[in-house]
Amino acid sequence: MKYFIITGTSRGIGESIAEQLISPEHYLLCISRERNMKLISKSNNIEYIEFDLNQIDQIESLMDRIFNSIDLSNAVGIYLINNASMIAPVAFIDTATVKDITGNINVNLLAPILLTSLLIKHTNNHLIEKRILNISSASVKNHHPGMSLYSAAKAGLDVFSQCVALEQNHSQAPVGIVSIWPGMIDTNLQREARNQDKATFPSxxxxxxxxxxxxxxxxEETAQQIIEFLFKKDFEHGAVVDIYDYSKVQQHFDAPNETF
Ligand SMILES: NC(=O)c1ccc[n+]([C@@H]2O[C@H](COP(=O)([O-])OP(=O)(O)OC[C@H]3O[C@@H](n4cnc5c(N)ncnc54)[C@H](OP(=O)(O)O)[C@@H]3O)[C@@H](O)[C@H]2O)c1
Incomplete structure (x- = not known):
């Protein structure tokens, strides 16, 4: 059995990744605040965990629960896809509340860091295929006033992935880790960005x-690209990978690089 821990499966890219991974040989552990009934109805090999990743102090017990469901002696692979994310607060930093700032960094950066650390700890003695994909964003280099937290968290995620990759090079049973920029995808997150008030979010x-x-x-097409990457023979351990062709957008709008 291959085990997949996927965050943010209630909609968007995460839902499509989970849907496309459904198979009798795959066991999915799906995490989001809202339960995805459509997904659950499609397979008996799904454990759905309603969990708020802002609850940082409960992530350790979440992973204990997850590893109680996983029979590592019978596993041929274990995969973590840190996909859940939020762009809110979309605001100039002096107008954001401390609670909202903390929530953004918790969900976008601290939660994936903790899940990564705990996955490595739980599987340290197991010589099976182990891979972590951190879903990051080209917002690391394309900056917008009002999105400082999102960009900073994703930049942190990229650097974290690269550093952990170096650590794993010293392990007897290493975990492969990659940060991936998926592009611009028609999801709720995009809708939230374009529906902001232009007065407070010019972009x-x-x-x-x-x-x-x-x-x-x-x-769906983005999830397919991500899954292909996850199973790739040469996993590009330690890389930050951009899977979207931004040049088509820049050319279409005749815009300078790093606009979008
Ligand atoms: N869409 C794009 O253009 C784009 C571009 C670059 C990168 N990305 C990245 O792609 C990934 C997926 O984004 P998407 O576009 O599919 O976004 P989305 O449609 O808004 O979905 C976000 C997912 O994250 C979950 N989530 C958010 N806050 C959570 C919390 N506190 N606890 C648990 N789960 C939480 C949501 O579930 P609940 O609300 O049910 O909790 C939802 O399932 C993200 O990492 C995003 O940064 C997207």
């Missing part, structure tokens, strides 16, 4: 233009 217009120009990928 809302840019996000709207990309949608109107039909340049957003679908969650």
């Amino acid at each position: 809302a217009e840019l996000f709207g233009m990309v949608k109107d120009a039909g340049m957003l990928s679908s969650p």
